[in-house]
Each structure stands twice: as C-alpha cells, then as structure tokens.
Amino acid sequence: SQQGEEDPQALSIQEGENATMNCSYKTSINNLQWYRQNSGRGLVHLILIRSNEREKHSGRLRVTLDTSKKSSSLLITASRAADTASYFCAPGADNYNQGGKLIFGQGTELSVKP
Amino acid sequence: NAGVTQTPKFQVLKTGQSMTLQCAQDMNHEYMSWYRQDPGMGLRLIHYSVGAGITDQGEVPNGYNVSRSTTEDFPLRLLSAAPSQTSVYFCASSYSSSGSYGYTFGSGTRLTVV
Numbered sequence: 539s540q541q542g543e544e545d546p547q548a549l550s551i552q553e554g555e556n557a558t559m560n561c562s563y564k565t566s567i568n569n570l571q572w573y574r575q576n577s578g579r580g581l582v583h584l585i586l587i588r589s590n591e592r593e594k595h596s597g598r599l600r601v602t603l604d605t606s607k608k609s610s611s612l613l614i615t616a617s618r619a620a621d622t623a624s625y626f627c628a629p630g631a632d633n634y635n636q637g638g639k640l641i642f643g644q645g646t647e648l649s650v651k652p
Numbered sequence: 653n654a655g656v657t658q659t660p661k662f663q664v665l666k667t668g669q670s671m672t673l674q675c676a677q678d679m680n681h682e683y684m685s686w687y688r689q690d691p692g693m694g695l696r697l698i699h700y701s702v703g704a705g706i707t708d709q710g711e712v713p714n715g716y717n718v719s720r721s722t723t724e725d726f727p728l729r730l731l732s733a734a735p736s737q738t739s740v741y742f743c744a745s746s747y748s749s750s751g752s753y754g755y756t757f758g759s760g761t762r763l764t765v766v
Contacts, residue, residue, distance in 0.1 A: 568752055569752060571754055571755075573755075578760075579759060579760070580656075580742055580744075580757035580758055580759045580760050581695075581742070581744075581755070581757045582757070583754035583755055583756065586752075586753070586754050588752075626694070626695070630752060639685060639697060639700050639710065640697075640755060641697060641711070642687075642694050642695040643694050644692065644693070644694035645694060
C-alpha cells in the first residue's frame with residue numbers, strides 16, 4: 539500500500555471561489571479516493587475514481603486522474619463556508635493481496651471565508 | 653442503518669491501565685480497520701481485518717491488539733496505556749477487502765492517557 543501526498547498543506551479562499559487540491563502518489567493504483575474531514579469528526583468518503591477513468595464529477599466536485607504523472611486533483615467549484623475542512627486523498631491498491639488498506643497523508647486544510 | 657459505531661466517544665486513562673475501544677458496523681462489510689490521528693501526523697493505520705478471523709498489522713501496531721470474531725465487530729485493545737497513545741482513534745469499514753470501495757468511518761474515540 540502507499541500514501542498519497544496532498545498539496546498544498548493549507549488553502550484559504552473566499553466564498554464563491556474555486557478550490558483546487560492536488561495529490562501525488564508513487565506506484566500503480568486500482569483507484570484513488572478523496573475524503574473530507576470536518577473538525578473533530580470522522581472522514582467522509584467523497585468520490586472514487588478508477589485507474590481507467592480520467593475525470594469524474596459529483597455535484598460541485600470534479601476529480602481528475604493522470605496515471606502517467608501519478609497525480610490527481612480535486613476541484614471544488616463555487617465554494618461555501620461549509621466546505622471548510624481537511625481533504626485527504628488515498629491511492630487504492632493495485633494488488634488484491636494488499637487487503638484494501640488505505641494509507642492517508644496529512645491532508646489539505648481548506649478554509650473558506652464568508 | 654447506523655453505519656460504523658464507536659464507543660466510547662471520550663476516555664481518560666491512567667498510565668498502565670488497559671481498555672477496549674469498541675467498533676461495530678451493520679453494513680455486512682468485509683473489511684475493517686483502525687486508525688489513530690495525531691496533530692500534524694495525518695491518519696496512521698494500526699490494525700486491519702479482511703474478514704472474520706483474519707487480522708493483520710498496519711503501520712503502528714505496537715501496544716495494540718485486535719480480534720475479529722464476527723463480521724460486525726472489531727474491538728481495539730490497549731494492553732498497557734502510555735501517554736504516547738493519547739490520540740483520536742477512528743474505525744473504518746469497507747464493503748470489500750479489494751480496495752475498490754470507499755470507506756465508512758466512525759465518529760472517533762478521543763483518548764487521553766495521563
């Protein structure tokens with residue numbers, strides 16, 4: 539299993555602006571997942587993009603995946619104060635024997651100011 | 653449908669005491685895992701299980717034991733609590749151990765060891 543590395547570590551924007559977070563990883567993957575964590579709460583699964591997909595949308599979220607560059611990005615459009623949270627990416631194993639375990643990085647802390 | 657339930661939500665232990673953090677899921681998920689989250693460290697995987705009767709170590713297993721006697725329950729035991737185990741603990745589950753499905757997280761147990 540491997541860890542995703544999120545960039546930037548912190549991001550501060552105004553309400554209504556778009557927020558872009560990036561994720562890099564090192565080896566081949568089956569999928570890549572993004573999670574959100576509000577302060578003091580558990581992580582919430584946002585979106586999963588499989589290795590044969592290049593782009594996926596869910597509401598105001600857009601995720602891209604470039605397996606040749608081993609990178610992914612999460613775009614939140616028209617951000618709201620309620621989007622303030624930490625965002626984590628997690629590369630999904632390419633090997634069934636990995637047991638599906640996900641390793642999380644330190645995340646991107648997003649602050650959306652009203 | 654309760655999802656993943658963790659108890660207790662808060663706990664204070666004295667150094668050397670033992671205790672069990674409970675985790676239960678009602679989604680018939682095959683895969684379960686425990687993480688700890690410390691400031692600036694992201695989430696670190698302690699132990700995981702790919703099915704009843706099967707457990708394995710994660711990144712930081714020392715000082716913790718797990719068992720998986722049923723599909724629903726995955727308790728985490730602290731054998732002899734140390735101040736270094738002060739942390740927030742999260743349990744997570746997933747439909748499959750293949751790594752191809754998102755995780756559902758519990759709301760966490762905040763543990764302080766004095």
